[in-house]
Amino acid sequence: MPEGDTVWQATKRLHHALAGKVLTRTDFRVPQYATVDLTGRTVLDVTPRGKHLLTRIEGGLTLHSHLRMDGAWKVFAPGRRWTGGPAHQIRVVLGTDDRTAVGYRLPVLELLRTADEDRAVGHLGPDLLSPDWNxxxxxxxxxxxxxxxxxxxxxxxxxxxxxxxxxxxxxxxxxxxxxxxxxxxxxxxxxxxxxxxxxxxxxxxxxxxxxxxxxxxxxxxxxxxxxxxxxxxxxxxxxxxxxxxxxxxxxxxxxxxxxxxxxxxxxxx
Incomplete structure (x- = not known):
């Protein structure tokens, strides 16, 4: 299972690729979010919390994901072939004008209100890589x-x-x-x-x-x-x-x- 440093690196790549940019494509390939469309919304930031990733999106929404053993987020430039695994393993696609983030094999993927993030990560103890580490x-x-x-x-x-x-x-x-x-x-x-x-x-x-x-x-x-x-x-x-x-x-x-x-x-x- 990825540890805090690996999640930090994945979050940093996602933040660099998405933060401050408008989503031009979203594709959720899990049944409960199949009809969700976030195009036109701006990604505010991507933040790690322990081994969890929180992608905050305009409109008070947070996409919560966890990599566990096999999950991965990959970032691709336009025209580059997606190489994170076979297409059936893709769980979500978040695209902007110049980057596409693809989530593979994500065992945890949920869209929730940013105000409700504690529902997903509130049980965690102090985060070793957080500014408020205690x-x-x-x-x-x-x-x-x-x-x-x-x-x-x-x-x-x-x-x-x-x-x-x-x-x-x-x-x-x-x-x-x-x-x-x-x-x-x-x-x-x-x-x-x-x-x-x-x-x-x-x-x-x-x-x-x-x-x-x-x-x-x-x-x-x-x-x-x-x-x-x-x-x-x-x-x-x-x-x-x-x-x-x-x-x-x-x-x-x-x-x-x-x-x-x-x-x-x-x-x-």
């Missing part, structure tokens, strides 16, 4: 359930919005604890560092085409996707296991030497 509230949310594994708490968008499975693993490595550590067992100094590191990771990568969490010249990650290669710090083989609440298990990576805390018996090299 680190204290985010940390309080994460620590609210002391028995909950840290990795699960970080992925809960009600606690803080924008982190996904990649940054969960990388953040836990930087904190020196495993994603299975109960949040109540997180040492005070590391708890204090958590929201600072989380925001720093996303801010550093929001405009990068390739993620880099190591700070090294060659882009790369400390642990995610690296099992069973050696840890970049200590040389121990990175391990991987699924973590989840039962509704969806996610591959989770860690270094058994650099990170302290419980680990699952199902770990694999």
């Amino acid at each position: 680190p204290d509230q985010a940390l309080a949310n994460v620590l609210a359930d002391p028995a909950r594994p840290l990795g699960e708490a970080l992925l809960d968008q009600r606690n803080l919005a924008g982190l996904g499975n990649v940054y969960k693993s990388e953040l836990c490595f930087l904190l020196g604890v495993t994603p299975w550590l109960p949040t109540g067992d997180l040492p005070t100094d590391r708890a204090t560092a958590l929201p600072v590191l989380a925001a720093r990771l996303l801010e550093a990568n929001r405009d990068r085409p390739v993620r880099n969490t190591t700070g090294r010249r060659n882009p790369g990650l400390f642990v995610y996707g690296r099992a069973p290669r050696p840890c970049l710090r200590c040389g121990t083989s990175i391990r991987v296991a699924d973590q989840g609440d039962g509704s969806r298990d996610r591959p989770t990576y860690w270094c058994p030497t650099c990170q302290s805390g419980p680990t699952p018996h199902t770990a694999r090299p």
Whole structure:
């Protein structure tokens, strides 16, 4: 699933292509909006909220979309062939005189009143990439359930919005604890560092085409996707296991030497 930095980049492309321009074509290819026509209206802005995209349109309307696992927004110049997938995967087309934005495989697509945006995103915790990011509230949310594994708490968008499975693993490595550590067992100094590191990771990568969490010249990650290669710090083989609440298990990576805390018996090299 795309994480906050990926959504930020998609939103930036859409905003550059559409904001301040009049829609000359709209084509909704989902049954509930098949008759909707927004041509003649101006796109006001495109704003990210965690992993959600909010396209605000003249007349008090907001097009809310979420990419989840496979969704994508593509922007095309006039005459350019659309390359985001087969035509039957297109869910919406928004066109102006000089750009066309095409939404592919969007599992969430709804048109709502801008005044009602909270209906779609009001449940989200503080947004890591928002100007009103509130680190204290985010940390309080994460620590609210002391028995909950840290990795699960970080992925809960009600606690803080924008982190996904990649940054969960990388953040836990930087904190020196495993994603299975109960949040109540997180040492005070590391708890204090958590929201600072989380925001720093996303801010550093929001405009990068390739993620880099190591700070090294060659882009790369400390642990995610690296099992069973050696840890970049200590040389121990990175391990991987699924973590989840039962509704969806996610591959989770860690270094058994650099990170302290419980680990699952199902770990694999």
